[in-house]
Amino acid sequence: QVQLQESGPGLVKPSQTLSLTCTVSGGSISSGDYYWSWIRQPAGKGLEWIGRIYTSGSTNYNPSLKSRVTISMDTSKNQFSLRLSSVTAADTAVYYCARKFDHWGRGTLVTVSS
């Protein structure tokens, strides 16, 4: 059974870069017909897809965030990562990683504040 776990700083200053890592266990991120996504959810609000990376390494991003987002993978560590630059308070949210939307991590809260 594949499991995902998000990790990273819980507090980021405005204008800085948010960096999160998703560690995958129970399966390889570089094999199979899968993609690996990041999704976020501000407190009390709905879900927003951020982007995804395929096992091939190709990516696609939410057009509204594309200029600030980079998703990458480290197959040696079985991890994939999110970088979101120039953050503001509007980027405060619980961030989830997921495999093809059928397996999700528990989420990690990131607050943007000085």
Added chain:
Amino acid sequence: EIVLTQSPDTLSLSPGERATLSCRASQSVSSFYLAWYQQIPGQAPRLLIYGASNRATGIPDRFSGSASGTDFTLTISRLEPEDFAVYYCQQYDNSPTFGQGTKVEIK
């Protein structure tokens, strides 16, 4: 961007009743790429239905999904206490988007 509009925003029902949740897409969506999720407060979303009508692994058969053009429906045949939650539809083709959610609350 494909906008998904869910209705109603809130559904107040009693255990044992039938719940019908709707999701309308702003443009054509392949049924192959339409999913439904359940989210209990403090937890990650859980995949219920994929491909508009296929139950995910371990999902009880009281949950069912259907499609008609740009309209999609999630039906819970008889509500159990653990079904009171927020439900989201999602299209996951080129640029995935989610509906705003429907809260199913205890009447």
